[in-house]
Amino acid sequence: MGLAYYPGCTLKTKARNLEEPGIASMEVLEFKLEEIPRWNCCGAVYSLAEDDLIHQVAPIRNLIRAKEQGKNKLATLCAFCFNTLKRANLLMRENAEKRNTLNSFMDEEIDYGGEVEVVHLLEVLRDEIGWEALAQKVKLPLRELKIASYYGCTLLRPREIAIDSVENPTILRKFLKALGASPVDFPYATTCCGSYQIISNPGDISEYAWDILGSALRHGAEALVLTCPLCDYNLGRGQKELMKKHSEFKGMPLFYFTQLLALALGLDSQVCHFELNYGSPESLLREKNLLS
Amino acid sequence: MSAKKESKNPAKTAVKEKRQVAAKLIPIYIMGKRYEVPEGLTIMKAIEYAGYRFIRGCGCRGGTCGACGTVYRKPGDYKLQVALACQKTVEPGMYIAQIPFFPANRAQYEFADLTAAPEEVFKLYPELFRCVACNACTKACPQGIEVMDAISALKQGNIAEAARLSFDCIQCGLCTSRCFGELAQYHMFQLARRIYGARILPRAEHLAEMVKTINEGRYDQILDELKHVKEDELKKLYQEREAEPMAAGEDWKPKDTRYL
Numbered sequence: 001m002g003l004a005y006y007p008g009c010t011l012k013t014k015a016r017n018l019e020e021p022g023i024a025s026m027e028v029l030e031f032k033l034e035e036i037p038r039w040n041c042c043g044a045v046y047s048l049a050e051d052d053l054i055h056q057v058a059p060i061r062n063l064i065r066a067k068e069q070g071k072n073k074l075a076t077l078c079a080f081c082f083n084t085l086k087r088a089n090l091l092m093r094e095n096a097e098k099r100n101t102l103n104s105f106m107d108e109e110i111d112y113g114g115e116v117e118v119v120h121l122l123e124v125l126r127d128e129i130g131w132e133a134l135a136q137k138v139k140l141p142l143r144e145l146k147i148a149s150y151y152g153c154t155l156l157r158p159r160e161i162a163i164d165s166v167e168n169p170t171i172l173r174k175f176l177k178a179l180g181a182s183p184v185d186f187p188y189a190t191t192c193c194g195s196y197q198i199i200s201n202p203g204d205i206s207e208y209a210w211d212i213l214g215s216a217l218r219h220g221a222e223a224l225v226l227t228c229p230l231c232d233y234n235l236g237r238g239q240k241e242l243m244k245k246h247s248e249f250k251g252m253p254l255f256y257f258t259q260l261l262a263l264a265l266g267l268d269s270q271v272c273h274f275e276l277n278y279g280s281p282e283s284l285l286r287e288k289n290l291l292s
Numbered sequence: 293m294s295a296k297k298e299s300k301n302p303a304k305t306a307v308k309e310k311r312q313v314a315a316k317l318i319p320i321y322i323m324g325k326r327y328e329v330p331e332g333l334t335i336m337k338a339i340e341y342a343g344y345r346f347i348r349g350c351g352c353r354g355g356t357c358g359a360c361g362t363v364y365r366k367p368g369d370y371k372l373q374v375a376l377a378c379q380k381t382v383e384p385g386m387y388i389a390q391i392p393f394f395p396a397n398r399a400q401y402e403f404a405d406l407t408a409a410p411e412e413v414f415k416l417y418p419e420l421f422r423c424v425a426c427n428a429c430t431k432a433c434p435q436g437i438e439v440m441d442a443i444s445a446l447k448q449g450n451i452a453e454a455a456r457l458s459f460d461c462i463q464c465g466l467c468t469s470r471c472f473g474e475l476a477q478y479h480m481f482q483l484a485r486r487i488y489g490a491r492i493l494p495r496a497e498h499l500a501e502m503v504k505t506i507n508e509g510r511y512d513q514i515l516d517e518l519k520h521v522k523e524d525e526l527k528k529l530y531q532e533r534e535a536e537p538m539a540a541g542e543d544w545k546p547k548d549t550r551y552l
Contacts (some may be wrong), residue, residue, distance in 0.1 A: 007448075008445075009447045009449070012448040012450065013411075013448070013449040015365075038438070038441050038444075040423075040425045040440065040443075040444040040447075040448055041423065041425060041444065043425075044421075054426060054472065055424055057424055057427075058423075058424055058425035058427055061425050061462045084495050101381075105425070108427065108430075108431065156295070185432075209354050
């Protein structure tokens, strides 16, 4: 079965280790991800200003590209793109005045009224494939791999676009269970990584990162699973500094959920592009006999 | 154009009608001033007909140099239209202004240092990420390039796609004049095409081999022989030479394989 797919710019450059294992895995699961043609940037951040409509144009144009293809569903792998696209879609569904203004501005495109549904790949795995069916496809169970589920913000907030319970999400835990891994719960699972504050306040971000990584460590996690390239950046790049500051911290591998999926489905580890991950996730995987 | 009339001598009437059409004057507005110009002229010719003399904003007059970017509107239509003044014929009621030059940021770089990494383009043109996908650039392109798509390709690190999409760019700068994010798309595309040509496009290995063969003297003898052939004989050789048929396949070879 084909599924309209929106990649996002970062997945084509820095985060190929999020995209490529995702595409390969979905092929195994017989849900071929079909990249929509002529997509542009998702808008990167959802604009909160009431009167700022120009920053809604980019996400909506992508939704129009999906509609043009006759698709009623558009899947993303990147949590940030998911957030921007789904919120812009909601705006088009719920606000007639802004919808009209935007449609009138984009007079070279077909009219759009929120017809396409934006979904994250985790939702596809949960709702269209199901955890049990996924578990049956697993060839290499990720046994003894203790992984903390890190959601960050963009899959869960605001409430209107959340893919799971905002307060107590379990989708990643169930995903990890299906792959045979040992999920680790920790209280910072939905704490913000610092997001774009990294640009103006890089110092603060490493403290944010320590709250999250330190907590995961204390709860017995050997690694973190995440869905967002910005979380990956913020939690990964400062780890060397954190190791100097906190002697108990020896670094914590970060995995994109698609990498674990591909690994568990028995795909060649090359497709995971572990070389693009911070630190060395491979040594942990070798330790657990998950990588030769 | 003109209504058909019954005539005993159709040929004569046709000539007459043609003359009438050529002489018909239509109103256009150049920088807001009304002029009557002959129908059928290009915008550039019409501006000259109206008495202006081009010392800038005019180059090849053949639609390839990009010097005569022009914007216009037609009466009762809110749409801004674009054209090259040397290519587009005037229409009644057009409001015309030329934009022969538009200031644009052009990055300085040492080409030898570039490796085709997407981040190099991001560093040279960080304003790339100010694009909001408004698509005004695409609407302003007289070459029909999907300008916004090419900018998206650059953001996605796909330099080859940006080079492919912008292949027809003549650097008129109209996209830049309309850009909400103040990008200089045409300079970015030039960089993309340079990187593509020098770093991404595969080298033609057989060319280097052929040059080597020539330099080693493989064809010296036959060229010497030809130099001493009489004119009539040379013509005959030329006319009777075995040419590669139009529909020849990859494996086609001439009957005479002495020089392969």
